[in-house]
Amino acid sequence: MHGDDIATLQSRLTEMGFDCGRVDGIYNDATEKAVREFQKSAGVSVDGICGPATLTALIRLTRTVAGGTPNILRESAIHKSRGPALANKVIVLDPNAGGANFGIEGNGVKESEIAFDIAARLEGRLLALGASVFLTRGENNCPTESERITLANSTSADLVISLHADTYPNEKAHGVATFFYGSSAHGIHSVVGERFASLIQREICARTDLLNCRTFAKTWDLLRLTKAPTVRIDLGYLSNPQDAQRLGRGDFRDVIAEALVIAIQRLYLAAEDDAKTGTLRLSDLRKAGLRR
Numbered sequence: 001m002h003g004d005d006i007a008t009l010q011s012r013l014t015e016m017g018f019d020c021g022r023v024d025g026i027y028n029d030a031t032e033k034a035v036r037e038f039q040k041s042a043g044v045s046v047d048g049i050c051g052p053a054t055l056t057a058l059i060r061l062t063r064t065v066a067g068g069t070p071n072i073l074r075e076s077a078i079h080k081s082r083g084p085a086l087a088n089k090v091i092v093l094d095p096n097a098g099g100a101n102f103g104i105e106g107n108g109v110k111e112s113e114i115a116f117d118i119a120a121r122l123e124g125r126l127l128a129l130g131a132s133v134f135l136t137r138g139e140n141n142c143p144t145e146s147e148r149i150t151l152a153n154s155t156s157a158d159l160v161i162s163l164h165a166d167t168y169p170n171e172k173a174h175g176v177a178t179f180f181y182g183s184s185a186h187g188i189h190s191v192v193g194e195r196f197a198s199l200i201q202r203e204i205c206a207r208t209d210l211l212n213c214r215t216f217a218k219t220w221d222l223l224r225l226t227k228a229p230t231v232r233i234d235l236g237y238l239s240n241p242q243d244a245q246r247l248g249r250g251d252f253r254d255v256i257a258e259a260l261v262i263a264i265q266r267l268y269l270a271a272e273d274d275a276k277t278g279t280l281r282l283s284d285l286r287k288a289g290l291r292r
Contacts, residue, residue, distance in 0.1 A: 001026075001027040002025050002026045002027065003025055004025060004185075006025045006026060006027050006031070007023055007024070007025035007183070007186050008186060009027075009031070009035075009050055009058075010023040010024070010025070010031055010034075010186075011023050011186040011187060011188055012058055013031075013034045013035070013038055013058075014034075014188075015187075016038065016058075016061065018034040018035075018037050018038050019034055020034045022181075022224070022227070023183070023186055023188045024224045024225060025219075025224070026225075032048040033048075035048050035049070035050055035054065036048045038054070038057070038058070039054055039057075042054075042057040042061065043057075044057055085130070085268075086126065086129040086130055086131045086264065086265060086268070087129070087130030087131065088130065088131075088132070089131045089132070089158045089159070089264075089268075090131070090132045090133075090134070090155055090156060090157045090158050091126055091131050091132070091133050091134075091157065091158060091159050091160075091161065091264070092133075092134045092135075092136065092151070092152045092155055092157045092159070092160040092161070092228070093119040093122060093123060093133060093134070093135050093136070093161050093163070094119075094135075094136040094137075094148055094152070094160060094161065094162040094163065094222070095112070095115035095116040095118070095119040095135065095136070095137060095163045096111060096112070096115045096162065096163060096164045096165075097110075097111050097112035097115065097142060098112050098116065098137045098138075098139070098140070098141055098142035098143070099112075099137075099140050099141045099142040100142070101142040103115070103164075103165065104164075104165045104166065104167045104238050105238065106167055106237075106238030106239045106240075106244055107238060107239075107240075107241050107244035107245070107248075108244070108248065109165075109238050109244045109247055109248045111164065111165040111238065112142075114165060114235070114247045114248070114253065115163040115164065115165065115235075116137075116139055117250075117253055118163055118235070118253050118256055118257055118260075119135055119163055120135075121253055121254060121256075121257035122161075122257040122260050122261065123135065125257055125258065125261045126261060126264070129261070129265075134151065134152075134155050134157070136148040136151050136152065145221060145222060146221075148162075148222065149221065149222060149225050149226055152226050152227075152228065152230070153225075153226060153227050153228075156228075157226075157227075157228040158228060158229075159196065159228055159229055159230070159231075159264065159267075160222075160226050160228050160229070160230040160231070161230075161231055161233065161260065162222055162230065162231065162232040162233070163233055163235065164232060164233065164234050164235065165234065165235055165236060165237070165238050165247065166234040166236065166237045166238070166239075167237055167238055167239040168237055168239050168240075169239070170239075171237075171239050171240050171241065172240065173237050173239065173240060174210075174211055174236065174237050174240040174242060174243045175210055175211030175212065175213040175236065175237070175243070176201065176204055176205065176208075176210045176211070176212065176213060176233065176234065176235055176236055177201075177213035177214060177215070177216065177233075177234045178197040178198075178200045178201050178215045178216075178231050178232070178233045178234075179197065179215070179216050179217070179218045179220070179223065179231065179232040179233075179234075180193035180194050180196070180197040180215065180216075180217060180218075180223065180229075180230070180231050181193050181217065181218070181219065181223035181224055181229075181230060182194065182217025182218070182219070183217065183219050184217065189217050190223075190229050190230075192229040192267070193223070193229040193230060193231055194215070194217070195267065196229060196231055196263065196264075196267050197215040197231050198215055199263040199266050199267055200231060200233060200259070200260065200263045201214065201215055202263075203259040203260070203262050203263045203266075204256060204259045204260075204263075206259075207255050207258070207259045208246070208252070208255055208256070208259070209246075210235075210236060210243070210246070213234075218232075220232070233260075235247060235256065
């Protein structure tokens with residue numbers, strides 16, 4: 001079973017301190033276990049089914065957890081425990097489209113080519129800093145979204161970065177936007193994903209002349225079903241001649257790759273060790289010994 005009703009149930013259980021894992025709208029084993037634990041504590045029949053008696057108890061009982069929901073606190077704690085060094089971090093890069101599927105095309109530029117090229121440039125930089133990197137596809141294949149999610153989850157990733165381009169009927173639309181997991185309707189979001197999305201936007205826009213189209217919370221499957229904090233970056237509009245021209249240049253893609261590496265590193269730095277947006281370089285990370 002899946003849907004908004006399940007997401008509402010998961011959100012309510014999480015607020016009350018019962019661990020459903022991520023609020024993803026899917027009635028999985030973790031959700032059933034949380035329902036059983038709630039039923040036991042509420043004194044209703046323990047069957048793992050959210051029937052009338054269970055619903056009544058959910059409505060009647062007040063929230064028992066304050067200061068942040070358990071899954072948000074857990075995500076933040078895991079993130080902090082990983083330390084500042086990129087060495088031993090596992091990062092999954094997901095260049096959109098691939099193979100015979102070129103994705104969005106515009107002004108002589110193909111989404112599949114720019115996404116894979118930026119992923120390859122980013123991979124090289126991350127490997128040099130000691131991170132483990134997985135790509136969801138090669139140059140000539142196009143996995144389904146489900147296959148990409150499965151691969152990301154199988155790696156025990158620390159972060160997942162999905163690279164895309166955008167298009168719009170009006171060629172004046174331009175700029176970069178980043179998306180993270182969250183739903184205002186259910187009062188949930190990925191704390192790490194939101195901060196990472198903000199850092200990405202700030203670093204890219206400080207280093208390029210791409211318009212800042214801001215960050216947005218979404219419940220798209222890639223963001224919702226991937227266990228690690230995940231972001232999707234729409235790197236520009238290929239329907240816009242200027243964005244397409246920028247993304248078609250190798251030197252510009254290098255700048256994007258460096259901005260992403262710096263955003264990743266800043267995500268793991270303590271506040272007192274952080275630097276102003278747009279000021280860090282890869283050479284600074286190496287000099288600081290953050291590879292170790």
